[in-house]
Amino acid sequence: MRVLLIGSGGREHALAWKITQSKSLDQLFIAPGNGGTRDLGENVALDITDHKAITDFCKLMAIDLVVVGPDAQVVAGLGDDVRATGIACFCPSKAAGQLEGSKGFTKALCDEMNIPTAAYGRFDNEAAALGYLYQQGAPIVIKADGLAAGKGVTVAMTIEEAEAAIIDCFGGAFGASGAEVVIEEFMEGEEASIFVLCDGKDTLLLATAQDHKRAYDGDTGPNTGGMGAYSPASIMTEALIAQTMAEIIEPTVRGLAARGTPYQGVLYAGIMLTGTGPRLVEYNARFGDPETQVLMMRLKSDLLEPAVGHRDGKTLRPHRPMAR
Numbered sequence: 001m002r003v004l005l006i007g008s009g010g011r012e013h014a015l016a017w018k019i020t021q022s023k024s025l026d027q028l029f030i031a032p033g034n035g036g037t038r039d040l041g042e043n044v045a046l047d048i049t050d051h052k053a054i055t056d057f058c059k060l061m062a063i064d065l066v067v068v069g070p071d072a073q074v075v076a077g078l079g080d081d082v083r084a085t086g087i088a089c090f091c092p093s094k095a096a097g098q099l100e101g102s103k104g105f106t107k108a109l110c111d112e113m114n115i116p117t118a119a120y121g122r123f124d125n126e127a128a129a130l131g132y133l134y135q136q137g138a139p140i141v142i143k144a145d146g147l148a149a150g151k152g153v154t155v156a157m158t159i160e161e162a163e164a165a166i167i168d169c170f171g172g173a174f175g176a177s178g179a180e181v182v183i184e185e186f187m188e189g190e191e192a193s194i195f196v197l198c199d200g201k202d203t204l205l206l207a208t209a210q211d212h213k214r215a216y217d218g219d220t221g222p223n224t225g226g227m228g229a230y231s232p233a234s235i236m237t238e239a240l241i242a243q244t245m246a247e248i249i250e251p252t253v254r255g256l257a258a259r260g261t262p263y264q265g266v267l268y269a270g271i272m273l274t275g276t277g278p279r280l281v282e283y284n285a286r287f288g289d290p291e292t293q294v295l296m297m298r299l300k301s302d303l304l305e306p307a308v309g310h311r312d313g314k315t316l317r318p319h320r321p322m323a324r
Contacts, residue, residue: 007069011289075101090307095261100285139186146177189274200262
């Protein structure tokens, strides 16, 4: 199998490392790759925002499978464009990828499927958002609706912090991603992540993890895209994992399938463990970075197996999950 891996970060280095262990692999290309991936496959200087350049390369090099790493390419529909050429792609569709691409979209799905999450308001103008803030008070969470490299979320402990975050969003700090803002209830608890594989109907638990998110010592400061992680997350007991799957993950997959936009690929959920049980913080429609760097070290099965299963129309059931 000839594989093209999209991305250039630590996540892609970890994915490349794991892919090279597959007996199914003949050749691995990484676009654009990095210094670490250079030792695992062939780095290719492609503009990954240029979908035609990607599909032309796939045809030229007889690529059998494309694995998409970064969120922006998932949300931009690279998977759809690759599959339209008849090449398999391990990546959700653009429609299903809205789980990450729009926080408002995910909140609406939670309402529809009765998925436990924070109470919220969604706004497309600064005045209305500020009015809601003054009504709700602080602490409160301000989120740019679209992608912001993991940095579009402000956990504001004061009204002044929240005001500044709202003004930044509508002032263009996150470009088009901040054109709409979701303001959420502040949830008390400890956050953990859960990773599952989805084939559009069935789900298979991979693992749990926790990342180091805040910029400063003592878990303080602004959120970053993540600065290290560990797995498993010991706080996620078997009972909490089962509850999360039943109340959050599975209703999400059912809801997307019912809409005619089945989710296929890796689904990564941020979960807040509150006094009333697990509640959804947000979804990511791809492997996480930095979590992938620890997950791939733990994964004992062939990473290409589920991708081949998708291509051949098989379910996820034969594939072995890793330990919790």
